[in-house]
Amino acid sequence: xxxxxxxxxxxxxxxxGLDRLVPAATTRPxxxxxxxxxxxLGGGKRLRPILxxxxxxxxxxxxxxxAQISNFKSEIADALPAAVAxxxxxxxxxxxxxxxxxxxxxLRRGRPTTHRxxxxxxxxxxxxxxxxxxxxxxxxxxxATPALCAALTRxxxxxxxxxxxxxxxxxxxxxxxxADATAADLEFIHLNKTAAMLTVCxxxxxxxxxxxxxxxxxxxxxxxxxxLAFQIVDDILDxxxxxxxxxxxxxxxxxxxKTTYVxxxxxxxxxxxxxxxTDAALAALALLPGDKTFLTALVGxxxxxTS
Amino acid sequence: xxxxxxxxxxxxxxxxGLDRLVPAATTRPxxxxxxxxxxxLGGGKRLRPILxxxxxxxxxxxxxxxAQISNFKSEIADALPAAVAxxxxxxxxxxxxxxxxxxxxxLRRGRPTTHRxxxxxxxxxxxxxxxxxxxxxxxxxxxATPALCAALTRxxxxxxxxxxxxxxxxxxxxxxxxADATAADLEFIHLNKTAAMLTVCxxxxxxxxxxxxxxxxxxxxxxxxxxLAFQIVDDILDxxxxxxxxxxxxxxxxxxxKTTYVxxxxxxxxxxxxxxxTDAALAALALLPGDKTFLTALVGxxxxxTS
Numbered sequence: 001x002x003x004x005x006x007x008x009x010x011x012x013x014x015x016x017g018l019d020r021l022v023p024a025a026t027t028r029p030x031x032x033x034x035x036x037x038x039x040x041l042g043g044g045k046r047l048r049p050i051l052x053x054x055x056x057x058x059x060x061x062x063x064x065x066x067a068q069i070s071n072f073k074s075e076i077a078d079a080l081p082a083a084v085a086x087x088x089x090x091x092x093x094x095x096x097x098x099x100x101x102x103x104x105x106x107l108r109r110g111r112p113t114t115h116r117x118x119x120x121x122x123x124x125x126x127x128x129x130x131x132x133x134x135x136x137x138x139x140x141x142x143x144a145t146p147a148l149c150a151a152l153t154r155x156x157x158x159x160x161x162x163x164x165x166x167x168x169x170x171x172x173x174x175x176x177x178x179a180d181a182t183a184a185d186l187e188f189i190h191l192n193k194t195a196a197m198l199t200v201c202x203x204x205x206x207x208x209x210x211x212x213x214x215x216x217x218x219x220x221x222x223x224x225x226x227x228l229a230f231q232i233v234d235d236i237l238d239x240x241x242x243x244x245x246x247x248x249x250x251x252x253x254x255x256x257x258k259t260t261y262v263x264x265x266x267x268x269x270x271x272x273x274x275x276x277x278t279d280a281a282l283a284a285l286a287l288l289p290g291d292k293t294f295l296t297a298l299v300g301x302x303x304x305x306t307s
Numbered sequence: 308x309x310x311x312x313x314x315x316x317x318x319x320x321x322x323x324g325l326d327r328l329v330p331a332a333t334t335r336p337x338x339x340x341x342x343x344x345x346x347x348l349g350g351g352k353r354l355r356p357i358l359x360x361x362x363x364x365x366x367x368x369x370x371x372x373x374a375q376i377s378n379f380k381s382e383i384a385d386a387l388p389a390a391v392a393x394x395x396x397x398x399x400x401x402x403x404x405x406x407x408x409x410x411x412x413x414l415r416r417g418r419p420t421t422h423r424x425x426x427x428x429x430x431x432x433x434x435x436x437x438x439x440x441x442x443x444x445x446x447x448x449x450x451a452t453p454a455l456c457a458a459l460t461r462x463x464x465x466x467x468x469x470x471x472x473x474x475x476x477x478x479x480x481x482x483x484x485x486a487d488a489t490a491a492d493l494e495f496i497h498l499n500k501t502a503a504m505l506t507v508c509x510x511x512x513x514x515x516x517x518x519x520x521x522x523x524x525x526x527x528x529x530x531x532x533x534x535l536a537f538q539i540v541d542d543i544l545d546x547x548x549x550x551x552x553x554x555x556x557x558x559x560x561x562x563x564x565k566t567t568y569v570x571x572x573x574x575x576x577x578x579x580x581x582x583x584x585t586d587a588a589l590a591a592l593a594l595l596p597g598d599k600t601f602l603t604a605l606v607g608x609x610x611x612x613t614s
Contacts, residue, residue: 023469028495029477032469096435099408101427120408124431125477128403128438129469135442136468139461149457154446161443162330162339162436170336170432188335 003297007050014049015041017080018087021137031118035126036133039114040091047302048090048201049083054298055205055219058290075148079208081141082152085134086201089160092130095123097169131160151207159200168193181259187228195227202226215288222284222299229277229303235260236270278303310604314357321356322348324387325394328444338425342433343440346421347398354609355397355508356390361605362512362526365597382455386515388448389459392441393508396467399437402430404476438467458514466507475500488566494535502534509533522595529591529606536584536610542567543577585610 001009018040025034056079098105098113099120106116115123134156142149159165172189175181202219211219238253239262253260261270281299285292308316325347332341363386405412405420406427413423422430441463449456466472479496482488509526518526545560546569560567568577588606592599 027470029469029474029481031481032474032477036469092435096431099431101406101431121480122477124403124406124408125473125480128399128435129473131435131438132464132468132473135460135464139457139464143457143461146454146457149460150446150450150453153442153456153460154450157439157442157446161439162336162343163334166432166436166439167336167339170339170429173428173432174336174338 003294003301006294007298010050010053011046013053013080014046014083014087017049017084021081021084021141022088022133031122032125032129035114035118035122036129038117039095039123039126040088040130042111043109044087044091046087048197049080049087050298051198051201051295052079052083052086052205052208054295055079055202056209057205058288058292058295059206059209059211059215060290074207074210074212075145076210077142077145077148077208079205081137082156082204082208083201085137085152085156086197086204088130088134088137089156089165090197092127092134093160093165093169095127095130099123102173134160148207152204155200155203155207159196164192164196168196175259176256179257183264186259186261186264190228190231191224194231195224198227198230199223218284218287222281225277225281225284226299226303229274229281232261232270232274232277233303235262236267236274238262239267274303310601310608313601314605317357317360318353320360320387321353321390321394324356324391328388328391328448329395329440338429339432339436342421342425342429343436345424346402346430346433347395347437349418350416351394351398353394355504356387356394357605358505358508358602359386359390359393359512359515361602362386362509363516364512365595365599365602366513366516366518366522367597381514381517381519382452383517384449384452384455384515386512388444389463389511389515390508392444392459392463393504393511395437395441395444396463396472397504399434399441400472400476402434402437406430409480441467455514459511462507462510462514466503471499471503475503482566483563486564490571493566493568493571497535497538498531501538502531505534505537506530525591525594529588532584532588532591533606533610536581536588539568539577539581539584540610542569543574543581545569546574581610 022037022040023033025037027033060076094108095114097103098108099115105113107113111117113123114126118126135153138149138152138156142152161167162170168189168191171185172193175185175189199220200223202223203216206216206219235253238260252258254263261273265273278299281303282296285295285299329344329347330340332344334340367383401415402421404410405415406422412420414420418424420430421433425433442460445456445459445463449459468474469477475496475498478492479500482492482496506527507530509530510523513523513526542560545567559565561570568580572580585606588610589603592602592606
């Protein structure tokens, strides 16, 4: 199966998992569960759960030879609940970011944001509930593999915590309030707000597939570079693509006076940086076992949009 | 050591744990960690972590005889990180409840609420970060006891989730908007908003101390009745005590037209219900091993305030 057929197949697995593992809209309190499902099931590329599922499949297909050769003992399990948990976290962060006290956005993926569709209090609680649901899913669905459950809790909570996802969001808010954000500030924001969550997608998939500690380190390296490449490409597209191509308002960053890679380094250097991080991500993936065709194509499709 | 000496000793253990296990205010982003510590370290009775620590001590002191007799194998560990995790969850729920889109409170324990001291966006993120920190603490500090780590994740996430803590909060908001909340509505709110979190304090302590499944069931029964008694007593005090005694504005519930036990059942029946739930909690605790003097006195002090 080639990439163009595999991608929608993975997306269907992710969508089905989301629909099945999130409480029904009729569960009491119905309004809260309706809002959670509205935020979660309204489309989206499902990039994060697809990364988790595809990474787990890498190890399952490879028969995890390294794990068998060494004395390393690992528990393996279906990666779908972990993939859904990470998408719940990603979605909660969007719901809270859209609130009036944050970015105050009315639209998300062409539909009213959760607080516009329901109300602010409901959106706040739905975000809180999606965050908590991530850990309910990990706790419930990996009960039979406690070491895996503990490792997933640790990795996912760390990636979502005050020094990573939320810390990056806070620094992003602070950077908007000052004109002189530095390259170091920008890297802090993107490493934590974007790369940490993409990294934990790969790591969670690796954990579920039975990756060794050395393989998990390679996944961390790949995730870090993928996250930075992904963000630099976003900055380049905002500066160069027209609104129709982008599907959202182009040039928003420059208009808002926002510090971006393009503003700090110029277009040519940004393109060079994006290529370097993409190559580094692919080089780390190449060291892993199994059939890397899909993951390699996925990384290419995410980071190669500027050529 | 008697209750009057033990209570402050437990409180000191809880305070020291909070100070030590929550990231320093200088950790980047400093503003976020300052807000988290401001919300968490500004006083409070520390009821929840004290319940967790005292329950764990019950089993440690008893030498967990039931666990030794049966084939039940359990991992035991220091309950302090779990106690701190639960206090982080309790605090996040207060920070988010105080926000303008929820209760819009300016004061909490005599100090400006977190969003008044900082700003709304910072308070929102600090609440998110405290919620996430609860699971970081469980993931990090119970890594050496993975089955315990997995059980704590499951129990704590479930108690904090959309059908318990957050669900109770949502139903509470909905009940304020309708005049005809029923006794069943009220019980749903208190079972989930109050009792579920008090129950998980006892259960987490029991898990850390090595309680058997049967003992955990007794702790669940005790927590459920303790939570309901606690809430009924709160309603009685709001209707009967004067503002000076209460330390907060008395009669607020009646003024707000809020459905309470006193409004639904009258003062005498409410007192009777509080006594019945207190007795049921104490009866469940009496079936546990170890020296129950402190826990019994604590339950009495929490629920005996109406006599």
